[in-house]
Structure formats: structure tokens, C-alpha cells
Amino acid sequence: MKKSMMPVRDNQEEQVWALLQEVCDPEVPVLTILDLGVVRQVEVTGEGEVVVTITPTYSGCPAMDTIKMQIRMVLLEHGYNDIQVNTVLSPAWTTDWMTEAGRNKLKAYGIAPPQYAAHHELSTGLFSEAGVPCPRCNSHNTHLVSRFGATSCKSLYQCDDCLEPFDYFKCH
Amino acid sequence: MQQRISYLIHLADNALILGHRNSEWCGHGPVLEQDIAMSNIALDLIGQARMLYQHAATLINTYEDAGAEWLLQVRGTLAPGEPVTEDSLAYLRDVTDFSNCLLVEQPNGDWAVTITRQFFMSVFQLLLYEKLQYSRDSELAAIAAKSLKEVAYHVKWSSEWVIRLGDGTEESRRRILKAISELWPFTGELFQSASWERETGVMEDVAAGACGMEASSVAGYAVDYASLKEDWMTRVAVVFEEATLDMPAFASWHQSGGKEGRHTEYLGYILAEMQFLQRAYPGSEW
Numbered sequence: 392m393k394k395s396m397m398p399v400r401d402n403q404e405e406q407v408w409a410l411l412q413e414v415c416d417p418e419v420p421v422l423t424i425l426d427l428g429v430v431r432q433v434e435v436t437g438e439g440e441v442v443v444t445i446t447p448t449y450s451g452c453p454a455m456d457t458i459k460m461q462i463r464m465v466l467l468e469h470g471y472n473d474i475q476v477n478t479v480l481s482p483a484w485t486t487d488w489m490t491e492a493g494r495n496k497l498k499a500y501g502i503a504p505p506q507y508a509a510h511h512e513l514s515t516g517l518f519s520e521a522g523v524p525c526p527r528c529n530s531h532n533t534h535l536v537s538r539f540g541a542t543s544c545k546s547l548y549q550c551d552d553c554l555e556p557f558d559y560f561k562c563h
Numbered sequence: 564m565q566q567r568i569s570y571l572i573h574l575a576d577n578a579l580i581l582g583h584r585n586s587e588w589c590g591h592g593p594v595l596e597q598d599i600a601m602s603n604i605a606l607d608l609i610g611q612a613r614m615l616y617q618h619a620a621t622l623i624n625t626y627e628d629a630g631a632e633w634l635l636q637v638r639g640t641l642a643p644g645e646p647v648t649e650d651s652l653a654y655l656r657d658v659t660d661f662s663n664c665l666l667v668e669q670p671n672g673d674w675a676v677t678i679t680r681q682f683f684m685s686v687f688q689l690l691l692y693e694k695l696q697y698s699r700d701s702e703l704a705a706i707a708a709k710s711l712k713e714v715a716y717h718v719k720w721s722s723e724w725v726i727r728l729g730d731g732t733e734e735s736r737r738r739i740l741k742a743i744s745e746l747w748p749f750t751g752e753l754f755q756s757a758s759w760e761r762e763t764g765v766m767e768d769v770a771a772g773a774c775g776m777e778a779s780s781v782a783g784y785a786v787d788y789a790s791l792k793e794d795w796m797t798r799v800a801v802v803f804e805e806a807t808l809d810m811p812a813f814a815s816w817h818q819s820g821g822k823e824g825r826h827t828e829y830l831g832y833i834l835a836e837m838q839f840l841q842r843a844y845p846g847s848e849w
């Protein structure tokens with residue numbers, strides 16, 4: 392989510408948001424959960440209870456339990472004892488919520504960042520594929536190897552210029 | 564409420580059993596990429612099943628008449644007083660308590676059977692979730708909207724494989740023709756309502772109001788399966804044509820009973836493997 396879209400926060404909530412920047416996606420460790428856009432809301436009540444609301448990336452993503460635990464750990468370390476981590480499904484997560492910083496980090500890590508939904512590979516016909524630039528040499532001369540990759544969120548591509556295989560964080 | 568819970572469990576059972584069947588390919592795929600694809604699809608389906616079971620469990624645990632007879636079936640072998648959970652629904656119910664369609668419990672067979680089964684079911688789920696995202700049950704609507712994105716990938720992937728096999732080699736064509744003839748009789752059940760749905764009017768169709776922001780307030784929470792049949796036939800026919808496969812006549816004989824707990828012999832074997840640990844070591848966690 393872009394910063395400008397966030398509601399005005401008070402100081403405590405601001406601090407919690409800053410702490411959440413320390414929690415990384417266990418499967419793509421260069422991304423924080425804020426880069427991923429899975430944190431939907433942070434609330435700190437008058438009694439000091441912290442309520443963090445997150446949304447899952449994929450229904451079966453095994454990283455969600457780890458992410459919940461890590462949020463709890465980070466907040467506990469910083470003196471918050473009354474913590475609740477909720478999950479909401481709606482609106483469904485989309486890769487369009489991934490931050491620009493996150494996209495740049497992914498590319499530097501060797502994973503092609505997701506295209507925006509308007510260029511969704513699913514809007515193309517069968518056997519066609521989104522044009523995904525190679526994260527190493529920036530060539531657009533690439534091809535899809537497999538629609539499904541090592542984690543739910545990725546598919547496999549190969550560059551036909553530098554010949555490197557690479558992961559693509561697929562559009563969702 | 565009983566009907567709504569039954570409906571959620573039925574949707575969850577479909578996803579869980581197909582997900583489990585797909586997971587049986589893990590480590591056995593024809594090539595590494597497709598082995599991984601099967602595991603990914605299994606993970607999506609089991610994730611969808613979890614959300615649906617969790618939603619059902621919440622409704623069950625807040626249901627006022629905890630002693631109702633129908634609840635005994637939902638509770639399976641769960642100890643009295645223990646709350647129903649996603650795990651108890653998956654692991655502690657017996658064959659006749661499951662209400663998945665017969666299609667999803669059919670054995671994996673060869674690659675062509677697995678692909679055909681996935682293709683038939685994914686196209687069905689796509690059409691179902693497209694409508695269910697406007698369900699009056701807001702949690703179910705959210706689950707459907709989430710699942711829809713995943714199922715769209717399953718449809719694309721399985722469609723491409725149907726075409727590769729149908730329009731591939733003599734051998735691949737022979738195999739997918741056999742798979743279609745074996746599985747076609749199980750597709751009719753997808754478009755039939757179970758007796759528990761018909762008798763209770765659970766099928767107040769979502770589509771009635773599914774065309775605008777007002778949808779969730781005026782629509783029902785379920786989908787009239789029969790309304791999906793025409794679109795399903797059309798979408799399957801498009802891919803079959805591309806695959807140079809003939810579309811079977813729909814009027815041919817269809818097997819049914821799964822939604823009402825009358826299953827083929829295969830479901831028992833699935834549950835024997837899937838539920839073994841929880842039956843042998845109740846409540847164990849890892």
C-alpha cells in the first residue's frame with residue numbers, strides 16, 4: 392500500500408508500523424511484510440492493546456503462521472504485551488499492493504517483480520505469457536518454463552539472452 | 564443454519580479431497596516442474612478447504628442447539644464438549660459424513676486422468692466462485708473472491724495440458740480419450756443439487772442479485788448449480804475444440820450420490836491414509 396493511502400496514525404501506531412518493517416517474508420526474506428502489502432491495519436487501543444490485521448497472500452501459504460508469530464515476537468521484544476494478530480480475507484490480496492521499494496528489492500535479489508494487474512498473464516490467452524523482463528540483464532527475450540514455482544507466489548522463467556533461469560513473482 | 568453449514572462443508576470437502584488427491588503426486592510427477600505444479604495446486608485447494616472448514620466450525624460452535632442430532636454427524640468422533648475445528652472436520656468424520664462430489668475422489672490414474680479431473684473441476688470451481696463472491700454470507704464471499712484468483716491459474720494450467728495431450732502424440736491422445744470416457748459420467752453430479760439443498764430451499768440463487776454493489780444484500784448465499792452447466796459446457800467445449808477432442812453428449816448417463824454421502828469405494832482409502840495419524844494419536848500436533 393502506498394504511504395499516502397494510509398490513514399493518519401497516532402504516535403504509538405506509527406511506532407508499531409515501524410516495528411513491522413522488521414518482519415520479513417520467510418520465503419522471500421528480502422521483502423518485509425509491509426513491502427508485500429499484507430498488513431492491512433494497525434490499532435493501538437487506549438489500554439495499550441495492539442491489534443494487527445493482516446491478509447493472506449495465497450489461501451494455502453504456509454508462511455502466514457510464521458509471519459503471525461514473528462509479528463508477535465517483534466512486538467513483545469519492544470514491550471508490547473497485549474497483542475492480537477487478526478486475519479481478514481476481504482479485499483483479497485493483490486500484488487498491486489506491493490511497494491515500489493519491494494519491487495526493487497525483489498529485482499536486486501534476482502526475482503522478477505510482479506507486473507501490474509492490467510498486464511496480468513491470466514488476461515492473456517492459453518499458452519501465451521506475460522512479457523517478463525530478466526532481472527539480471529533486463530532483456531525482454533524470456534520464456535515461461537512453468538506456471539508454478541518453488542512457492543505459491545512464483546513461476547519459473549528463463550532468459551533467452553543471458554540464458555539464466557529466474558523466478559517471477561507472479562501477478563495475483 | 565444447518566443447511567448453510569452443510570453447504571460450507573460440502574464446498575470444503577470438494578477442495579480437500581481433490582487437494583489430497585493432487586498431493587499424492589508429490590515426488591511422483593512426470594517432470595520436476597509438473598510435480599511442483601501439482602503440489603502448488605494441492606496447497607491452494609487445501610488452503611481453500613481450511614478457510615471453508617474454519618468458517619463452518621465457527622458457525623457450528625456458536626449454534627444454539629448443541630445437542631441437535633445432525634450435529635452428531637458433523638462432530639464425527641470428536642469427544643463430547645470439545646469444540647469443532649477445521650481439523651476435526653477434516654480428520655474425524657467418516658466416509659458417509661463427507662459430501663464431496665464423486666469426481667474429486669476418483670484415483671489419479673495416469674497423467675491424463677489427473678489432468679482431465681483437474682480441468683473439469685477447476686472450470687466448475689471458477690464459475691462457482693465467480694458467483695459466490697457475491698454471496699450474502701460475507702465470509703463465504705471473501706473466501707470465494709480469494710480462491711477465484713488461484714482457481715484461474717488452475718484452469719489455465721489444466722486447459723493447456725488438455726490441449727497438449729489431445730493434440731499431442733497418438734499415445735497422449737489415446738490416454739486422454741480414455742480419461743474423458745472414464746470421468747465424464749461423474750461430471751453430471753456437479754450440476755445437481757443434493758436433496759438437503761432442494762428440500763430446504765438453500766438454493767436461493769446468488770445470481771439473483773449478482774450484478775452490482777447491492778448484490779450482497781439482496782442475493783442468497785449459495786449458487787444454483789444447474790445455472791452453471793451451460794457456461795461449463797461452453798468453456799470445456801472451447802478447450803476440447805482446441806485439443807481436437809470431441810465433446811461427449813451431456814445426456815449420457817451420470818453417476819451421483821457423493822453429495823449425500825454415498826461414495827465410490829475410493830474415498831475410504833483416501834480417508835484411511837489422510838486420517839490415520841489423528842485416529843491413531845488423537846489430538847497430536849507437530
